[in-house]
Amino acid sequence: MKAITELRPEWHSDDDTKGKIKVVMTGSASDPHDWQPHIRNKERRELIARRFKDPDDELELVIVRDMWLTGFDAPPLHTMYIDKPMNGHTLMQAIARVNRVFRDKPGGLVVDYLGIADSLKHALAVYAESGGRGKAAVDQEEAVAVMKEKYEVVQGILHGFDYRRLLHASPDERLQGIADAMEFILQQEDGKKRYLQAVAALSKAFALAVPHEEALAIRDEVGLFQEIRASLIKATVSSAERPPEEIEAAVRQLISRAISGREVVDIFAAAGLDRPDISILSDEFLAEVRALPQKNLAVETLKKLLQDEIRVRFRKNVVQSRAFSELLEAALRKYHNRAIAAAEVIEELIALAREMREAQRRGEKLGLSEEEAAFYDALAANESAVQVLGDETLKQIAQELVERVRRSVTVDWSKRESARAKLRVLVKRILRKYGYPPDKQEQATELVLAQTEVLCNE
Structure with missing residues (x-):
C-alpha cells in the first residue's frame, strides 16, 4: 500500500470513512509498527466492507490478507489480483467475488501473478462434478471473437457515416459530429433501438476482452460509440428522474x-x-x-x-x-x-x-386555481354544457366542487366503496343544482371522480 500511495497520495486517508485504498488484515499489538494502522477491530472492518460493497462509494481498491473469502459478497467488484497460492474451494470462492452479475457488468477479471491456471482447471472440474451450472470462466479468445462480431454490427449501423473523423476532433467538432451521428441513426428503420442494443452488447464483450491487444486497438472507437449512445438516450428518452x-x-x-x-x-x-x-x-x-x-x-x-x-x-x-x-x-x-x-x-x-x-x-x-381549473376542464369536456351554462357557471361549479370535495374526502376514500358512493351523490347533487345537462351528468361525474382521486393523491 505504501508504494501505491506514494504514486497516488490523494488516494490515502487515515479516516476509515474516506480514501480510495485500504488494507484489510488480521494482526495483533506485537506486529510491526507500520502494520498497526491496518489492524482493525470487527466493527471497523465491517465499515470498510460496507463501503466496498457500495458502488457509489469512493473506495476502489482493497488489499486483503486472509480475509473476505467465506461469505463475503460484493457484486460491484470487477477485478481481483491474486499473489498467493490458492486451490480448490478457496480458489473458487475467491473468483466468485468478482464473477457476480451486477448492472451492466458482464463478468469479472482475475489477474494472476503466480500461475494458478492448473489449480483453476482442477477447481473448475470439481465445480462441474458437484453440479455447478453455467460457465465460471470465459476464455479470452472467445470473448474477443464475440467483441469483433458486435463491433461489426455497430459499424454496420453507422455504415455511410464517417465517425472516425470524430476520434481526434476538437470538443466543438466532436459534439456537432455526435449530433450528426444521432441524426444518421434516427433516420434508419428502428435505428435507435438497434444501435442502443448493439453498443450495449459490444460494451459487455469489450469488458471481457480487455486487455487483449485487439480490444485495446478499438478502445477509442468503443468509447465514441458509448458516447453517442449516452447522448442518444439523454436526448430522446423521457427522463422522469431528472428535474x-x-x-x-x-x-x-x-x-x-x-x-x-x-x-x-x-x-x-x-x-x-x-x-x-x-x-x-x-x-x-x-x-x-x-x-x-x-x-x-x-x-x-x-x-x-x-x-x-x-x-x-x-x-x-x-x-x-x-x-x-x-x-x-x-x-x-x-x-x-x-x-x-x-x-x-x-x-x-x-x-x-x-x-x-x-x-x-x-x-x-x-381566475381559477390549478385544482379548480382541473375540475373546470372535467366539466367543460362536454361542449353542450359549455354552450348551455357558459364559463361563469362552470367556474362556480368547479370552485364549489373543490371546496366540497376537500371537506368530504377521507384519506382512504378511493378504497372504500361506501365513501365513493357518497361522493358520487354529492357530485350529482351539485351538478343538478346548477342545471348541468342531465344526459351528460354521468360522464361528468366519472371525470370528476377521476379528478378527485388525483387531487387526493397530491
Missing part, C-alpha cells in the same frame, strides 16, 4: 451548439438564475428546435420534452393529460409509420406545444 430545469439547460445548450457552433454559455448562470422558471415551450425555444438541421433528432427531442411536460405540468389534470397524450401519440404514430416526414411532424409537435401552453394559461385567465 425539468436540468433537462432545459442540457437541451438548450445542445441546440445552441448545433445552430451556431460557438462556445456554449450557460444562459441560466449568465442570467444569475439558480433554478430558473423558464418554460421549455417558449416561442424562442420552439424556433430553435425548428432550426435544428438534424430533423429526426429534433422530433425525438420534442417528443421527450412534451412527454415530460404532460407528466409534470398536467399531472393534476385528468382531462388535459389524457387529451394531450392522445394527440402526441397520434402525431408520433404517423411519423413512425412514415405517413409524414420529420419536418411535418415537427410542425405538428410545435403546434401541440403551443396548445399545451395555452391550456396552462386558461385557468389563470379564468
Whole structure:
C-alpha cells in the first residue's frame, strides 16, 4: 500500500470513512509498527466492507490478507489480483467475488501473478462434478471473437457515416459530429433501438476482452460509440428522474451548439438564475428546435420534452393529460409509420406545444386555481354544457366542487366503496343544482371522480 500511495497520495486517508485504498488484515499489538494502522477491530472492518460493497462509494481498491473469502459478497467488484497460492474451494470462492452479475457488468477479471491456471482447471472440474451450472470462466479468445462480431454490427449501423473523423476532433467538432451521428441513426428503420442494443452488447464483450491487444486497438472507437449512445438516450428518452430545469439547460445548450457552433454559455448562470422558471415551450425555444438541421433528432427531442411536460405540468389534470397524450401519440404514430416526414411532424409537435401552453394559461385567465381549473376542464369536456351554462357557471361549479370535495374526502376514500358512493351523490347533487345537462351528468361525474382521486393523491 505504501508504494501505491506514494504514486497516488490523494488516494490515502487515515479516516476509515474516506480514501480510495485500504488494507484489510488480521494482526495483533506485537506486529510491526507500520502494520498497526491496518489492524482493525470487527466493527471497523465491517465499515470498510460496507463501503466496498457500495458502488457509489469512493473506495476502489482493497488489499486483503486472509480475509473476505467465506461469505463475503460484493457484486460491484470487477477485478481481483491474486499473489498467493490458492486451490480448490478457496480458489473458487475467491473468483466468485468478482464473477457476480451486477448492472451492466458482464463478468469479472482475475489477474494472476503466480500461475494458478492448473489449480483453476482442477477447481473448475470439481465445480462441474458437484453440479455447478453455467460457465465460471470465459476464455479470452472467445470473448474477443464475440467483441469483433458486435463491433461489426455497430459499424454496420453507422455504415455511410464517417465517425472516425470524430476520434481526434476538437470538443466543438466532436459534439456537432455526435449530433450528426444521432441524426444518421434516427433516420434508419428502428435505428435507435438497434444501435442502443448493439453498443450495449459490444460494451459487455469489450469488458471481457480487455486487455487483449485487439480490444485495446478499438478502445477509442468503443468509447465514441458509448458516447453517442449516452447522448442518444439523454436526448430522446423521457427522463422522469431528472428535474425539468436540468433537462432545459442540457437541451438548450445542445441546440445552441448545433445552430451556431460557438462556445456554449450557460444562459441560466449568465442570467444569475439558480433554478430558473423558464418554460421549455417558449416561442424562442420552439424556433430553435425548428432550426435544428438534424430533423429526426429534433422530433425525438420534442417528443421527450412534451412527454415530460404532460407528466409534470398536467399531472393534476385528468382531462388535459389524457387529451394531450392522445394527440402526441397520434402525431408520433404517423411519423413512425412514415405517413409524414420529420419536418411535418415537427410542425405538428410545435403546434401541440403551443396548445399545451395555452391550456396552462386558461385557468389563470379564468381566475381559477390549478385544482379548480382541473375540475373546470372535467366539466367543460362536454361542449353542450359549455354552450348551455357558459364559463361563469362552470367556474362556480368547479370552485364549489373543490371546496366540497376537500371537506368530504377521507384519506382512504378511493378504497372504500361506501365513501365513493357518497361522493358520487354529492357530485350529482351539485351538478343538478346548477342545471348541468342531465344526459351528460354521468360522464361528468366519472371525470370528476377521476379528478378527485388525483387531487387526493397530491
